[in-house]
Amino acid sequence: MLLRRGRPGEVKGFGPWRFAALLDAAHRQLGGPIVLVWDNDRRHLSAVMRALIEARPWLAVFKLPVYAPKLNPAEGVWSALKRALANLAPRGIDELAETVATKLKRMQYRSSLLDGFIAQTGFILEQP
Structure with a gap:
């Protein structure tokens, strides 16, 4: 990529x-x-x-x-992504971009992880 x-x-x-x-x-x-x-x-x-x-x-x-980072579910996504990249030493910007895209794609299919990012904000996930 x-x-x-x-x-x-x-x-x-x-x-x-x-x-x-x-x-x-x-x-x-x-x-x-x-x-x-x-x-x-x-x-x-x-x-x-x-x-x-x-x-x-x-x-x-x-x-x-x-x-308001605590109210923004995207902050949880970026925090998890940064942890996943902590020991990465890419050879260039293209390798970094490919790795980021792959890790974000994997997160996309983990609904419980995404629900957790929303739950951290205190937002209600079910209709009242």
Whole structure:
């Protein structure tokens, strides 16, 4: 696997329109309301993104406090990944990227591990 560095002039990242399209597709597939928990990334706070959110009555967005690693399940993922990479001495960026991708893919199929990351936040996993 080679690290994808993008083409010159190609947009890097996920813009608001592409993210809105992803949410619309998820809404169509799931057939119900979506609850989104976001950190304070500047892309999440833009006027365009706010307008796109407001246009979707089936979407509820909750923002985490400015610094709240204990409330963010992704922090558990990154912590576990860093532990898994602790003694790695990659020969280059491509090897590092391949190893990271493999370890994240393995985590993806361990639902109990992912449930644990959510449980660490204190969020409720079942509907009340």
